[in-house]
Amino acid sequence: MSAIPQPLQGMSDIISPEVEVWQTLETRAREVLARFDFREVRTPIVEMASVYLHSLGDTSDIVQKQMYAFETRGGKQVCLRPEGTAGVMRHLAGRGQEAQDARVYYMGPMFRAERPQAGRRRQFHQLGVECMGPPTPEQDAEVIALQAALFEAWELGPVSFQLNTRGSPEDFPRILEGLRGELEARKSDLCEDCQRRMDSNVLRVLDCKVPGCKEIVQELSPITTWMDPASLEYFDRVRKTLDLLKVPYEVNPLLVRGLDYYQHSIWEVTSTALGAQDALSGGGRYRMAMGKAELEGVGFGIGMERVLLALSEAQQAKFSVDAKPLVMLVAQNDAAREANLSLAADLRRAGLRVRMDLTGKSMKAQMKAAGRQNAATVLIRGEAELTAGTVQWRDMSNSEQQEVTLEKVVGLLVK
């Protein structure tokens, strides 16, 4: 047993019937994305480590300890992508006007070396969207509307859209200073983590789950206190546009997001169907340096594993049963089995899903297999049918059986 290799920790094979759920989600997503006129971009899974080092913020945990990084034989520092935005920015950087207008999306695996838990894997899959261009509140709202359309297409049930603003980069120092100032007096009442956060990442104090911290946070001034009027005006227009686009949301003044590159609109989608990791998706407007290029855009990433977890069993079953009905060919003897090989070729060419026994099992065993595999139709041939040029057509749902000529079989099955 120990000799058989297992997948790496936090990575797993995705198999039927679950893989059909993935396929359905992906297909529906592509339809929605096309309606908003977004195009797919497929960037490499391995990039130069520098692509992430500078863009995600050097202090984030992702960069500090979660990257699968290694050195190539040529001595290059590379890593498996821990998220999608930076790779897309690497692609767009230096592309001038083309990049200015980009509306792109990606789907695929990301890698972070964390301890796995419910809704968190080391290899996980994200669907991400990046919309470039000048920062307008209307653009932010349109991207949020796209995200809402995705969840609607997936029939995900009730999800909560939570929206907030981080203000402009000019606001940041005032916000951090303001927060630290108000927290300083209460520092000894904060949990250990939050005392550490006061230096490393003050904003994170706002969404601490420890009850004592929550109380303190309630008494703080909202971060909008330290924002420029222009930033507040920006946020108002995002909200107005969302109303016009008929996207329901709620403002959560305590919402913060982990990555440094966000500014102005940030949002999260959560589901009560999930455990501790209840965020299905997170997004926001960002500005990112990539080499000497500076890019700004708005986008979001959706954790596909979490979407699957949030889907009810019933919905998953519904998404799985889209396979075509199965036709099973049953043979009484070798001659019939050989004839069935040709029949199988014809039926498959006609687009039907066909299986047959190739090992010479008894008819009883073949019928049993047909039942187990949920065949809709069984075509049976023995000596009598071979000489007559017919097959026995058995409808497995009601056990009704009749003899039909070979010429008619394809036509009957295809309709």
Place this chain on the structure above:
RNA sequence: GUGGGUAUAGCUCAGUUGGUUAGAGCGCCAGUUUGUGGCACUGGAGGCCGCGGGUUCAAAUCCCGUUACUCACCCCA
């Protein structure tokens, strides 16, 4: 990186205060008069009880280590 729980047949699990050939259900294979499924009955295959070490006359059962799974923290999708 930190902490809790779990690890016995393909799957879901029993296994009493350590005791001799390790069990059940489902699934699988074959039969119940030889050209036919789903029900029922009969029989069969399949486990060095995660891996390594220790205690003991004796370990699935007790002790230590290790790996994986799982849940939570940190952090994040």
